[in-house]
Amino acid sequence: MNVIKAQDLKLLECRLPSLPWFVEQFVQHKLADLSPSTLLEYSRDFEIFFRWMVHEGLSRSQSVQEIALSELEALTIGNIDSFKLHLQIRSSNSLTTRERKLASLKSLFHYLSQIAEDEHRYPLLKRNVMAKLRTQRLSSAALTAARLQGKILEDDLEIQEFCSFIERDYIGQIVDNPQALHYYEVNKTRDASIVTLILSSGLRVSEVVNLNLEDLDLTKKIAYVYRKGSEDPDLKQGVYFSESGKEAILRYLHRREALYSPQRSEKAVFLTLPRGENQGKRISKRAIQQMVGKYAKAFGKPMLSVHKLRHSFATSYYIKNDIYKTQRQLGHASTETTQLYAQLTDKTMENAINRL
Structure with missing residues (x-):
């Protein structure tokens, strides 16, 4: 493994204990396909979202680590719109950065609702609010060139x-x-x-x-x-x-x-x-x-x-x-x-x- 990947894998391993248990499960699933550098960026995006949930009272827990799957299921499309507004106004993220963060969340929610299973072989997440969200396609060469x-x-x-x-x-x-x-x-x-x-x-x-x-x-x-x-x-x-x-x-x-x-x-x-x-x-x-x-x-x-x-x-x-x-x-x-x-x-x- 090259130096950057080794460093990012170490940083990722240090960050995971502070996040909910299902994020570590997601990372382990994705490590075969995505680089540690990409997953490290994902973990940062997740932490921003979970901290926002705690701040907005959308979670009963006081720490990111304790956020429950049921709290993700209870999110509404209105909540997601509020988070998008938070990224735009309070964090001053560019459109590209905002869409990347939302794409990270869509990937996590998709894994929890479509791939991961509990001991009874039911999906870990019964309702996926992020599936309703349409992210803008920003990979157009002309748009990037502009x-x-x-x-x-x-x-x-x-x-x-x-x-x-x-x-x-x-x-x-x-x-x-x-x-x-x-x-x-x-x-x-x-x-x-x-x-x-x-x-x-x-x-x-x-x-x-x-x-x-x-x-x-x-x-x-x-x-x-x-x-x-x-x-x-x-x-x-x-x-x-x-x-x-x-x-x-x-x-x-x-x-x-x-x-x-x-x-x-x-x-x-x-x-x-x-x-x-x-x-x-x-x-x-x-x-x-x-x-x-x-x-x-x-x-x-x-x-x-x-x-x-x-x-x-x-x-x-x-x-x-x-x-x-x-x-x-x-x-x-x-x-x-x-x-x-x-x-x-x-x-x-x-x-x-x-x-x-």
């Missing part, structure tokens, strides 16, 4: 500008902050390497975190990674990266030991130096997300996230290649997912012309 406009790096020139900004120009914004200057000087080569690698390969952040030294073939410019949705999740697949990615990795690897002093047994490519420690450890997904957010805000693109770096690469790559090569490079299970970049391409090319 949301991404202005939030990704629009062309090769802007991609180069962002990488250059991290390596050279960001320092101008923190020159009066000694602590920020120190951390920047320690990590800028690593940060530039991570960002350049994603922008030259389309790797997911989890794939970058999981990279070990033996996974890099710098001669062939290939990174061997566990791909999401692969038919064999335990088999690493090769993903090509560009010459600029190779050069950035080499610059980082040249300084890796001097900057982070890792143990000889530490195989991770990208390291971080935890506060108060003197030996580098594998960087986390959250740390990379925060790092990209920091540079993006300073660069003037506050909506640019680590996942949008992948979108930026994919749009640029799609312009030069066909949909099937783009699908393979990104590790998509279907070209339907890759269609997003066909929608983004026209606007990106228009912006590139305007920038010229």
Whole structure:
């Protein structure tokens, strides 16, 4: 199992005891088909819903853990509408996030009412209010592309500008902050390497975190990674990266030991130096997300996230290649997912012309 999955499985195991017993049963049923990362997100969605139930007086219990199946059966469609309003107004979730949370709940209720059985072989949940709920289909490539406009790096020139900004120009914004200057000087080569690698390969952040030294073939410019949705999740697949990615990795690897002093047994490519420690450890997904957010805000693109770096690469790559090569490079299970970049391409090319 890769590093991210192992970490998320451990977090999931720690979270389950605080949730109702039937959630653990649901998770055990789904582990064969869904990743620990996905189920960890499900568990967070469930906790939000159950806490809302307690707060609204829809459960007699005072804790999430004690919520009963009978209380789920007693929920009305009006209650669910109120929860949807809670997500929209109080939590300020985007439409996509709200629909994902509702889809998580629909999956749990479906399992309890259609799959799980008690000792008499009757469904655990006799009435499923979530079956009445229609969730919006938000996977349309055109809709997703519209949301991404202005939030990704629009062309090769802007991609180069962002990488250059991290390596050279960001320092101008923190020159009066000694602590920020120190951390920047320690990590800028690593940060530039991570960002350049994603922008030259389309790797997911989890794939970058999981990279070990033996996974890099710098001669062939290939990174061997566990791909999401692969038919064999335990088999690493090769993903090509560009010459600029190779050069950035080499610059980082040249300084890796001097900057982070890792143990000889530490195989991770990208390291971080935890506060108060003197030996580098594998960087986390959250740390990379925060790092990209920091540079993006300073660069003037506050909506640019680590996942949008992948979108930026994919749009640029799609312009030069066909949909099937783009699908393979990104590790998509279907070209339907890759269609997003066909929608983004026209606007990106228009912006590139305007920038010229």
